[in-house]
Structures are given as structure tokens and as C-alpha cells.
Amino acid sequence: MARIIGAIATSHVPSIGGAIAKGLQKDPYWKPFFDAFDPVHDWLARNKPDVAVVIYNDHGLNFFLDQMPTFAVGAAESYTNADEGWGLPVRPPYAGDSELSWQIIDKVMAQDFDLVTCQEMQVDHAFVVPMQLLWPDGGAKAIPAVPVTINSIQHPLPRAERCFRFGQAIGRAIESFPRDCKVVLLATGGLSHQLDGTRAGFINKEFDLWCMDKIVNDPQALASLTTKEIIEKAGSQGVELMCWIAMRGAMQGHVSAAFSKYHIPVSNTGGAVMVFDHEPVVHRLAAE
Amino acid sequence: MDDQFNIPGTPIFDGTQARKGYALNKMCYSFNDELNRKTFLADEEAYMRTYGLSEPQKEAIRHRNVLELIAAGGNIYYLAKFAGIFGLGVQDVGAQQTGMSLEAFKEMLTAHGH
Numbered sequence: 015m016a017r018i019i020g021a022i023a024t025s026h027v028p029s030i031g032g033a034i035a036k037g038l039q040k041d042p043y044w045k046p047f048f049d050a051f052d053p054v055h056d057w058l059a060r061n062k063p064d065v066a067v068v069i070y071n072d073h074g075l076n077f078f079l080d081q082m083p084t085f086a087v088g089a090a091e092s093y094t095n096a097d098e099g100w101g102l103p104v105r106p107p108y109a110g111d112s113e114l115s116w117q118i119i120d121k122v123m124a125q126d127f128d129l130v131t132c133q134e135m136q137v138d139h140a141f142v143v144p145m146q147l148l149w150p151d152g153g154a155k156a157i158p159a160v161p162v163t164i165n166s167i168q169h170p171l172p173r174a175e176r177c178f179r180f181g182q183a184i185g186r187a188i189e190s191f192p193r194d195c196k197v198v199l200l201a202t203g204g205l206s207h208q209l210d211g212t213r214a215g216f217i218n219k220e221f222d223l224w225c226m227d228k229i230v231n232d233p234q235a236l237a238s239l240t241t242k243e244i245i246e247k248a249g250s251q252g253v254e255l256m257c258w259i260a261m262r263g264a265m266q267g268h269v270s271a272a273f274s275k276y277h278i279p280v281s282n283t284g285g286a287v288m289v290f291d292h293e294p295v296v297h298r299l300a301a302e
Numbered sequence: 303m304d305d306q307f308n309i310p311g312t313p314i315f316d317g318t319q320a321r322k323g324y325a326l327n328k329m330c331y332s333f334n335d336e337l338n339r340k341t342f343l344a345d346e347e348a349y350m351r352t353y354g355l356s357e358p359q360k361e362a363i364r365h366r367n368v369l370e371l372i373a374a375g376g377n378i379y380y381l382a383k384f385a386g387i388f389g390l391g392v393q394d395v396g397a398q399q400t401g402m403s404l405e406a407f408k409e410m411l412t413a414h415g416h
């Protein structure tokens with residue numbers, strides 16, 4: 015059976031991709047951020063996941079306002095990146111895992127989440143930048159992935175509680191997948207930032223650190239936030255926290271933080287990287 | 303800008319804005335494509351007509367003014383693609399909206415870390 019071995023949550027700011035393209039990893043501004051990924055690479059090398067489920071938000075590459083899904087799941091054999099308009103080099107395609115995609119689609123629909131399914135899907139910086147951070151050697155070296163998107167562009171957004179339960183449904187879908195494989199969850203986005211309005215540049219370190227604490231042992235505190243509270247405390251684009259909340263919902267066994275790093279600012283954003291170990295419930299029962 | 307959340311300085315892109323801004327956002331979405339960016343630059347007025355922008359939207363585009371673009375229904379994620387045509391990033395956009403110099407805006411961001 016498939017097993018969720020843990021999760022990695024990270025900011026996905028486009029300028030990280032720009033810094034990678036320009037080779038600025040050792041530049042004084044960027045070094046503290048990129049150095050935080052050394053322990054993440056060690057974790058990946060130790061745990062060797064086979065496939066990733068990447069929960070993120072599209073920023074106007076694959077989806078436009080003509081058809082805006084609240085929850086969408088990629089069901090393709092591979093995923094292409096493309097020009098987003100502001101000069102990030104286009105990355106080579108990433109491999110998919112359509113069998114796991116359909117497991118998630120079938121089993122999540124059975125739990126009453128009505129998904130949009132995408133047999134073709136372009137992945138934007140919110141998918142590509144974290145993949146580059148985790149597998150710097152490129153698309154061919156990265157493990158196959160299933161992209162899952164949550165609308166964060168157009169209100170009404172799904173409530174945090176709903177995102178948490180969506181994550182729970184994904185977790186159950188993965189853990190009932192008959193293939194023997196180790197699954198890592200990725201959540202990308204956040205933490206606090208605001209790009210628009212006269213409050214642009216808003217960052218809230220205190221709230222970000224609170225989120226990074228609660229997400230380990232008290233995720234319900236995050237799931238209980240209203241959208242308005244999240245925007246007030248994390249900025250209008252801080253709603254990307256929903257992706258972290260869904261990721262956390264997918265881990266219903268014992269969760270512990272293996273690594274955690276907060277760094278301000280990454281461009282306009284409270285930059286955060288966390289790694290979680292997950293011990294599924296069935297394994298704990300077996301051990302008792 | 304009146305919306306259900308009413309958070310100062312914080313536009314909410316909801317149904318009202320989505321309806322108002324559709325043509326503008328659709329044009330900005332087209333800027334994902336390099337050919338479209340070039341076509342726009344070659345004749346901005348013709349390009350805006352093709353997408354059926356309203357007069358306030360056209361004015362906001364002519365002014366390169368982000369707050370005006372948002373007031374005209376623009377969504378920041380698509381507007382970022384418009385800004386990208388001129389090599390401007392989210393920090394430039396932030397500086398313009400807050401009336402700060404780019405340097406002052408960056409200093410403010412860094413100060414959040416302390």
C-alpha cells in the first residue's frame with residue numbers, strides 16, 4: 015500500500031526561480047534562504063519518496079477567469095511549464111503519475127469533493143520553483159508528481175476548514191492506493207505577503223511563526239481561521255496558507271517537524287520552509 | 303473599494319471586481335505569450351480595442367498605474383504580467399502603490415524581519 019512518509023512546505027516566490035536562473039544561491043541576500051534547503055535535501059536522500067503530491071495555487075498560467083476551478087487535480091503523464099510573462103526561463107516538463115492521479119480523483123470524489131480533472135495542465139512557478147528547490151538537478155531527476163490546485167485568485171475562496179477536509183480526503187485516497195510506494199506531500203505558497211493595494215508589502219512575522227507552530231500539533235487552529243482573518247493577518251496573498259492547511263489535513267497519523275526555517279523577506283514574502291515526518295495511523299496500530 | 307471584508311488598503315478580487323475587470327484581465331492574461339506582448343507594444347490602442355477595454359481601463363493602462371488598474375477591476379496576478387512587459391517586478395509594483403521609492407519599499411520589507 016502507498017504510505018505518506020511526510021511533507022515539505024515552502025514559499026514559491028517567482029524571484030527564487032530568477033535567483034536560481036542567475037546562479038545567485040551564494041549571493042548574500044539569497045544564501046540564507048537556499049542554505050535552508052541543505053537539510054531538506056538530506057531528508058529526501060534519507061527517506062527516498064517515490065512520488066510527490068503537490069498542493070499549490072495557479073497564478074494565471076493554466077487557469078483564467080473564464081473557467082476557475084476551486085479544486086483541480088492534474089491527471090496527465092507529464093506537465094509542462096510555460097512563459098508566465100515576466101521572464102522566468104521555461105523549465106523542462108515534469109513527469110506525472112496518472113495512476114495515482116485517478117486514485118485521488120476517484121477516492122476524493124467519493125468523499126464529496128467535486129473536482130476538476132485535467133488531462134492537460136501547465137504548471138506555473140508555484141509548482142516549478144519548489145520542484146527546483148527540492149531537486150536542483152532538474153526535471154529528469156525529480157520524482158513524478160501529481161499537481162493539485164486550490165483557487166486563490168478569485169473570491170469566494172474555499173474556507174480554511176474546507177481545505178483542511180479536502181486534504182483529509184486526499185490523505186485517505188493516497189493511503190488506500192494499492193501500489194507500494196512512498197508519497198511525499200508538497201505544499202507551496204505563503205507565508206504572509208500582499209502584492210496589491212496601499213497595504214502592499216505587508217508581512218506579519220508573528221503570525222507566520224504562529225502558523226508554523228500550530229501546523230505541527232494544532233492544525234485545527236489554522237483550519238478554524240476565516241478567510242477574512244487570514245487576509246487581515248497574512249495579507250491578501252497570504253491566503254496561499256490554504257495549501258499548507260490542505261497538506262496538513264492529508265496527514266492523519268502522527269506528525270512531527272523534522273526541520274523548520276523562517277526567513278524575511280524573500281522578495282515581498284515571509285519565506286518559510288518546513289519538513290514534516292508522518293507516521294500513518296495503521297503503522298502505529300501495528301506497532302502497538 | 304467596497305467589499306465584504308473591508309480591510310484597509312486591501313482590495314478583494316470578488317465577483318464584482320471579476321465582472322468589472324474581465325476584459326482588462328483577459329488582455330493581461332494574453333501577455334503570457336511573447337507574441338502578444340510584442341503586438342501590444344507595437345500598437346497599444348489597437349490591442350486594447352481588440353480586448354474591448356472600458357475607457358477607465360484604457361486610461362489606467364496608459365498611466366501604467368496599478369491602483370487605477372485595480373480600481374478598474376484588474377487582478378494583481380494578471381496585472382503582474384502587464385508590469386512584466388516593462389521589466390517591473392512585484393517590488394516595483396508595491397513601491398508604486400504605496401508611493402515609496404523602490405529602495406524605501408525594500409527597506410520596509412527587510413525591516414519586517416526584525
Ligand SMILES: [Fe+2]
Nearest residue numbers: 026140203254
Ligand atoms: Fe504565489
